[in-house]
Amino acid sequence: xxxxxxxxxxxxxxxxxxxxxxxxxxxxxxxxxxxxxxxxxxxxxxxxxxxxxxxxxxxxxxxxxxxxxxxxxxxxxxxxxxxxxxxxxxxxxxxxxxxxxxxxxxxxxxxxxxxxxxxxxxxxxxxxxxxxxxxxxxxxxxxxxxxxxxxxxxxxxxxxxxxxxxxxxxxxxxxxxxxxxxxxxxxxxxxxxxxxxxxxxxxxxxxxxxxxxxxxxxxxxxxxxxxxxxxxxxxxxxxxxxxxxxxxxxxxxxxx
Amino acid sequence: xxxxxxxxxxxxxxxxxxxxxxxxxxxxxxxxxxxxxxxxxxxxxxxxxxxxxxxxxxxxxxxxxxxxxxxxxxxxxxxxxxxxxxxxxxxxxxxxxxxxxxxxxxxxxxxxxxxxxxxxxxxxxxxxxxxxxxxxxxxxxxxxxxxxxxxxxxxxxxxxxxxxxxxxxxxxxxxxxxxxxxxxxxxxxxxxxxxxxxxxxxxxxxxxxxxxxxxxxxxxxxxxxxxxxxxxxxxxxxxxxxxxxxxxxxxxxxxxxxxxxxxxxxxxxxxxxxxxxxxxxxxxxxxxxxxxxxxxxxxxxxxxxxxxxxxxxxxxxxxxxxxxxxxxxxxxxxxxxxxxxxxxxxxxxxxxxxxxxxxxxxxxxxxxxxxxxxxxxxxxxxxxxxxxxxx
Numbered sequence: 001x002x003x004x005x006x007x008x009x010x011x012x013x014x015x016x017x018x019x020x021x022x023x024x025x026x027x028x029x030x031x032x033x034x035x036x037x038x039x040x041x042x043x044x045x046x047x048x049x050x051x052x053x054x055x056x057x058x059x060x061x062x063x064x065x066x067x068x069x070x071x072x073x074x075x076x077x078x079x080x081x082x083x084x085x086x087x088x089x090x091x092x093x094x095x096x097x098x099x100x101x102x103x104x105x106x107x108x109x110x111x112x113x114x115x116x117x118x119x120x121x122x123x124x125x126x127x128x129x130x131x132x133x134x135x136x137x138x139x140x141x142x143x144x145x146x147x148x149x150x151x152x153x154x155x156x157x158x159x160x161x162x163x164x165x166x167x168x169x170x171x172x173x174x175x176x177x178x179x180x181x182x183x184x185x186x187x188x189x190x191x192x193x194x195x196x197x198x199x200x201x202x203x204x205x206x207x208x209x210x211x212x213x214x215x216x217x218x219x220x221x222x223x224x225x226x227x228x229x230x231x232x233x234x235x236x237x238x239x240x241x242x243x244x245x246x247x248x249x250x251x252x253x254x255x256x
Numbered sequence: 257x258x259x260x261x262x263x264x265x266x267x268x269x270x271x272x273x274x275x276x277x278x279x280x281x282x283x284x285x286x287x288x289x290x291x292x293x294x295x296x297x298x299x300x301x302x303x304x305x306x307x308x309x310x311x312x313x314x315x316x317x318x319x320x321x322x323x324x325x326x327x328x329x330x331x332x333x334x335x336x337x338x339x340x341x342x343x344x345x346x347x348x349x350x351x352x353x354x355x356x357x358x359x360x361x362x363x364x365x366x367x368x369x370x371x372x373x374x375x376x377x378x379x380x381x382x383x384x385x386x387x388x389x390x391x392x393x394x395x396x397x398x399x400x401x402x403x404x405x406x407x408x409x410x411x412x413x414x415x416x417x418x419x420x421x422x423x424x425x426x427x428x429x430x431x432x433x434x435x436x437x438x439x440x441x442x443x444x445x446x447x448x449x450x451x452x453x454x455x456x457x458x459x460x461x462x463x464x465x466x467x468x469x470x471x472x473x474x475x476x477x478x479x480x481x482x483x484x485x486x487x488x489x490x491x492x493x494x495x496x497x498x499x500x501x502x503x504x505x506x507x508x509x510x511x512x513x514x515x516x517x518x519x520x521x522x523x524x525x526x527x528x529x530x531x532x533x534x535x536x537x538x539x540x541x542x543x544x545x546x547x548x549x550x551x552x553x554x555x556x557x558x559x560x561x562x563x564x565x566x567x568x569x570x571x572x573x574x575x576x577x578x579x580x581x582x583x584x585x586x587x588x589x590x591x592x593x594x595x596x597x598x599x600x601x602x603x604x605x606x607x608x609x610x611x612x613x614x615x616x617x618x619x620x621x622x623x624x625x626x627x628x629x630x631x632x633x634x635x636x637x638x639x640x641x642x643x644x645x646x647x
Contacts, residue, residue: 054520080522088520094513098429108521111424156517 006067007032007164007196008053013062015048021060022048025223028215035190035197035210037230040217041245046200047091049217050168053198054088055079084112087157087195088166093149095141101128101152102137108159127155131185147178154182158189165189167199171206183209204248208234216242276326277302277337279310285318287311287350289341292326295334304337311344319351324358335364342369407604411534414526418535423527433536437498441544444493449548452489453477453555461564470564474574477556483583484590486549488635490541491594495627499602502533503623506606507616515607525607534599541595542588549587582647586638593634601626 008030015022022045030036038046051057053064055071064071066082074082095104105124109115115123128134131151133144141149150170157165167186171179183206190197201207207214207230214233216226218241226233226242234246243251275295280288289307311317320341327334338357342365345352354362384392417423460476506529509515518525553575560566566574602623609619 051516056516056519083520083522086520088517090513090517092513094517096514096517097509097512098432107426107523111521111523 005032006030006065007034008036008198009065010049010053011063011065013049013052013064014060015045015052015057016060017048021222023217023222023224024061026062026215026217028224028227030196030198031213032196033190033194034213035186035199037207037211037214038198038200038217039202039207039214039230039245041202041219044217044219045222046202046217047168050166050198050200054086054166055083084160085163086166087160087162087164089150089153089157089168089170091168091172093141093146093153095149095153095156097141100138100140101133101144101155104141104152105156105159108156112160123159127159128152130158131155132181147174150174150182151185154185158193158195161193162195164196164198167197167201169201170199171201171203176205179203179206180209186210202245204246207246216245273328274299275301275333277304277307279307281310281315281317285316287317287320288323289320290323290326291330291334291337292328294329295327295331296329297331297333301333301337304340307341308344311341311348311350317350319353320345321353322356324356324361327358330358330361335361335368338365339368403608404604407607408600410526411530411600411603414524414531415534417527418531423524423531425528425532430532430536433532434540436501437494437537438540438543441494441497441540442547444497445490445544445548446551448489448493449481449486449551450555452485453481453552453557454559455555456480456485456552457556457559458563461559465564470560471566471570471574473556473560473564474566474571475578478553478575478578479583481552481556482549482579482587484587484635484639486552487541487545487587487590487594488631489552490544490548490591491598491631492628494537494541494544494594495598495602495624495631498537499598499623499627500620502599502602503606503609503620504616506530506603507609507619510607510609511611511613511616530599530603530607533603534596537599538592538595541591541598545587545591549584586642586647590635590638593638594631597630597634598627601630 006029010026010028013026014024015026026049038049040046048057052059058072063073066085069078069082071079071082095101096107099107102121102124105127106120109120109123113120124137125134128136131154133148133151133155136144136148136152141152144152150173165186170182170186174182186197186199187210189195197210199206199210211230214226214228214230215224216233217223218225220241225239226237230246233242237243237246240251274293276290276292278290278292280290282288287307287310295301311320322338324330338361342352342354354365357365414423456477457473460473461470464470464472464476506515506525509529515525515529518528556575557568557571560571561568605619605623605626609615
């Protein structure tokens with residue numbers, strides 16, 4: 001089996017808010033085509049790590065490499081160029097509330113391509129079709145449900161067919177069936193577009209359904225304590241903290 | 257068990273129905289805490305202070321036990337008292353016997369003590385010394401000053417990027433903002449400016465009539481409105497109306513992660529959101545100012561014609577003769593400066609907004625206060641400079 005190519009690499013990353021260190025010494029590699037899950041209990045710093053990876057917050061120490069480029073050391077123009085390969089689905093969807101769904105998806109297309117209005121409209125319709133929101137082009141985010149907002153956010157995230165898709169708690173606030181649909185959609189995107197996918201979540205069904213690689217952040221020691229395929233971690237890990245998390249507390253309770 | 261010491265009542269409200277707490281110390285140094293009556297969360301319950309004092313005292317208590325025979329009803333109120341006693345006993349390394357407590361209380365106490373208190377979650381001491389407060393305020397002042405300068409610098413760069421075609425925003429957004437801070441502001445600008453003109457004329461008329469110089473009411477109202485009052489009143493209205501709206505819009509976008517969504521797409525919120533707002537307000541302010549000037553003069557005219565027996569042409573000619581081009585220019589200059597200041601202050605506060613509903617409220621209030629302070633300070637500076645230059 002050929003060795004997978006590294007796409008994103010975190011090297012000795014320490015994250016902090018002022019003097020308060022959230023996580024330290026995070027080193028892991030996301031390979032091209034991976035569905036990489038950042039997991040851990042609530043408040044352990046998963047979303048902060050995601051913010052560092054997508055360029056919204058600088059690490060206190062360490063670096064993030066996109067292929068061979070050290071993201072936090074290049075100039076802002078180069079950072080913007082790298083960011084154009086990202087698609088991000090935020091926890092709340094983060095759709096621009098003053099724009100219709102079509103305008104939300106069309107904005108990145110208008111900014112970064114030379115496409116005419118007709119082509120842009122065709123792509124907008126396609127993206128909305130892909131997430132099951134055909135016909136909702138003229139709706140404003142406030143006029144649709146939370147689950148639909150999330151799907152529309154996904155349509156916007158993949159507007160430019162990005163190389164990397166980041167998901168911040170994609171299943172949060174969704175019913176189990178919608179969450180399952182979103183998981184299927186993520187897998188479909190990975191298969192069809194070949195995107196690398198980074199997901200922040202603590203939803204076990206999602207972790208096992210979609211994750212091919214993962215990192216486990218432990219709030220007590222404030223560092224990563226496990227790395228690898230979540231299913232293998234469940235089968236092989238002997239660390240009680242990892243077992244406790246992956247078995248929903250059924251195993252590893254009472255152990256340190 | 258032989259009781260050697262007098263029973264000390266901690267607090268017993270009503271022996272039969274109300275909650276009560278007392279204790280006794282046996283010969284073998286066992287502290288028995290007796291809970292009696294009905295403990296309900298909707299009525300005051302006895303304090304654990306007397307029991308805690310016994311635990312703190314150096315009278316060699318070996319163990320703590322509880323007697324709940326007289327307990328008729330209990331809820332969380334009793335748990336808070338028991339928890340305090342247990343925690344203090346553990347601190348003092350005194351053995352606690354929970355076996356006599358009802359099963360439900362024991363289970364809840366176990367739940368409450370199962371996870372140790374997290375030690376690093378404290379916000380630090382609330383009581384800061386004067387030096388710490390001064391030091392922190394000074395650091396905060398410099399940090400805030402640095403942020404403001406950085407924002408002004410970014411706004412300037414964004415402005416220059418617009419001329420090189422690198423800063424892009426949607427024309428439809430720009431038109432919408434123009435409409436919001438232009439046409440839609442006309443009713444309130446009309447009302448306030450007309451009333452300011454009326455007030456100035458009234459106040460002036462009373463004084464000038466004493467000298468028979470009521471004709472100069474036209475000069476007073478005309479010069480005051482055109483030179484400064486029209487611009488200042490428009491600035492204050494726009495700070496309260498449009499500035500607050502800008503801060504609330506951007507603040508809400510911050511809460512909903514919409515600003516993050518722009519940043520991760522490589523679209524600068526400065527170019528896309530702040531620049532059109534700055535341009536729109538800076539372009540609309542002089543137009544609104546001219547309109548406010550006219551409305552103010554109209555207010556003066558109403559008083560002049562209605563109260564001072566002047567005719568329309570007389571008032572018009574007097575006003576026309578009084579206002580110089582310089583006055584008009586200074587008024588317009590004021591309004592442009594206010595447009596820049598109000599839009600900068602409001603957008604700054606909106607972008608700096610935290611990620612909660614309260615933060616949006618604070619950002620809005622702060623935007624209005626900052627804008628008004630900036631307007632007044634700028635007016636003072638411009639007035640002094642004009643005075644020095646003799647214009």
